[in-house]
Amino acid sequence: MRSADTVAELVRRQWGDHRTGLRDEHHTLTHHQVAAGAAARAALLVDLMPPVPRGEPHLGILLDNTPEYPLWLSAAALAGAAVAGINPTRRGPELARDILHTECRVLVTQRAHLPLLDGLALPGLRILVTDTEAYRELLAPYGNARPGDATLGPVRPDSRFLLSFTSGSTGAPKAALCSQGRLAAAGASLVAHFSVGRDDVHYVCMPMFHGNAVIADWAPALAAGAGVALRARFSASRFLPDVRRFGATYFTYVGRAVQYLLATPPGPDDRAHPLRLGFGTEAGAVDAARFRERFGVPLVEGYGSSEGGAAIQRTPDTPTGAIGRAAPGDDLAVVAADTGVECAPARFSPTGRLLNAAEAVGELVNRGRSPFEGYWRNPEAEAARLRGGWYWTGDLFYRDADGFLYFAGRTDDRLRVDGENLAAAMIENILARWDRAAGVAVYAIPDPVTGDQVMAALTLREGADFEPAAFAGFLATQPDLGTKMAPRFVRVLPELPLTATNKIHRVALRRTSFRCPDPVWWRPAPDAPYEPLTRAALDALRAHYTRHGRPEAYG
CATH class of the missing domain: 2.30.38.10 (Luciferase; Domain 3)
Structure with missing residues (x-):
């Protein structure tokens, strides 16, 4: 079968296919039912928002990973609308800004998220609440619609389809554009690269408002005619039960999600599942090796972003640690x-x-x-x-x-320590080898004189304690740990702060630095043993920053 030029064409191909196409804990739909549901929602969408003078009108989706999410993605593709995935961890004016900035004319949400919209000024916005009787009544008259019956205008490969927000950790999020043609091509490329077939089942446990789940998980499933299984929100404890229940063969991840999975209690049946592949970013070579050893599943590190500006391809001869x-x-x-x-x-x-x-x-x-x-x-x-x-x-x-x-x-x-440029990810990959570490984040904090110092945040495996001598001993035996790489400050905390897409929130870590409620250990001198950072030591550090004219760097 030839590759499709648009996402709409891929949705239309599901018509008449009565194999299981979409599942979650409470629902099972065939591919045909997905296409029919998308056609009904597309017809409703056309009636709710007439064509705009130029380009595609925008639909906002503020949902967990429920079946309504891929149904509305498919509906927008058929209708010729564009979808802005709205981040449910945003609040107040920031949330309103995202909806208004992307000029959404309709917002699809669920009752659990309605409190997020309370008090927000969203003029002209039509809100559909999917888990209500009113929504079901609104949708009912369109039950006989077929794909292609209702469109807002011509649907072409260059039709705008996704507005995917960046994380926005350092400013207002940017909405990256993705056309129907680019998403269809991305799906086809992953199908070819990973030999995705009609019998595969893609487990979507990363949030669908982000490109990871839509571009790397949903799109290749759609392109191959594979099944899709949903988890409303990522859950490490439900991961293996879901994989077994749904017969999942493929999933996408970010590095922190892999660490959560590795932190679950090992079991004798950890390899009793149909999963054959995980595809994602920032797992790190150590965690990827641990994952494969425990679960028998290779993790393929990829590189890409919602912007799609560059792509790296992994080949069988890719060395350990490389992307491709x-x-x-x-x-x-x-x-x-x-x-x-x-x-x-x-x-x-x-x-x-x-x-x-x-x-x-x-x-x-x-x-x-x-x-x-x-x-x-x-x-x-x-x-x-x-x-x-x-x-x-x-x-x-x-x-x-x-x-x-x-x-x-x-x-x-990037860190600059004593005039030497360092990359945080390289240090993290080394610290992740410590057998007591469950999660690692490395980041720069200002040096009292110039440049940066290295700080690390650690979460520990169940039952493990932070013993400074053991940690220092581990560092001393790492052959690839450069002389400037050893962290001067080590923060031990129960959980690493995360962004909405399950990535480590380094901005938050840098902001609190060593002035935090968690235990912090430090080396007063480069070769000194680690010792607790006491109130007296903090006062001395503050004076040191002030003497060198950088009191603002202390905070």
Whole structure:
């Protein structure tokens, strides 16, 4: 079967297919029922929001991962509307800003999220509440609709389809645009790369308002005619029971979700399931190896974003720790952010330590034709991405002599310690080897004089304690831990703070620094043993920052 040009075409292909297509804890729908439900919602949508003078009208979805989410995605594709995924962890003016900024004319939500909208000024917005009798009555007259019966205008490959918000941890979230053609192509590419078939079942446990779940999980299932199983919100304890219940074979993840799964109590039947593959980002080589050893499932690290500006493809010969090479047709380079000059190839010690990080680590850019389709109503952010005719990813990488690319963190996660540039992700991968660590985050805090110091936040495995001598001993035995990499401050906390997409919220960690309610251990001097950070030590640190003219860096 030829690849589809649009998401709408993929939805139409489900018509007449009576295999199981969509499930959650409470519902089971065939592919045909999904197409019929999407057609009914598309007809309702056309009646609720007539065409706009230019472009596609916008529908907001403020839902957990219920069957209504993929049904409304499919409906929008058929109708020729665009979907803005609204983040339910946003509050008050920030939530209103997201809805108003994307000019949503209809918002689909559920009763549990109605309190989030209380008191918000949302003029002209029509709100549909899916788990109500009024909604069912509103939808009932459209029950005989067929895919394609009702559209708001021509549906083409370049029709705007998704407005996916970035995390917004350092400012107002940007809404990245994705067309029907790009999403259909992304789905087809993953189908080919992972040999997804009609008998596969994709377990969608990451939030569907984010590109991870829609682009990397739902779209390839739709492209292959595979089944979709939903979990309303990610649950580590329900993961394996869900996989077994739904017969799931594929799932997507972010690194912190993998750590949560590894923190669940081991069982004798951990490998008794049909899962064959996990695809995601930022799991780290150590956690990926632990996951495969325990559950028998390989985790394939990918690279991409809602913006779609650059893609890295993993091949069978990809070395441990690398993401892969540039996808065919992409001209990817690692360059110095200030000059644009290409960085030197990475050199490694026999133990795998990166020997020339200062020369090799830089920002990943796409110097060729980029599929980036822009941000909604944000020309400044677009210009920042497309500088000098290149697409700048905002991510740090290094590249070996064979062209394999290694992720080194976000540009915001770079540290400069004693004049040496370090990448947080590289240090995290080392600290994750400590057998007492369940979760690790590394981030920069200001040095009293200049540059940064390394701080780490740790969560511990069940029953483990933080013993400073044991931690220092572990650090001393790591052959690839550079002399500037050892954390000066270590915060031990019950859980790492997360963003709405289950990524570690480093902004929150940097903001609180070592002035936090959790136990913090520190080294008063580089070679000193770790000791508790006491009130007296905090006072001395404050005085040190002040003496060197950086009291604001202390906070």
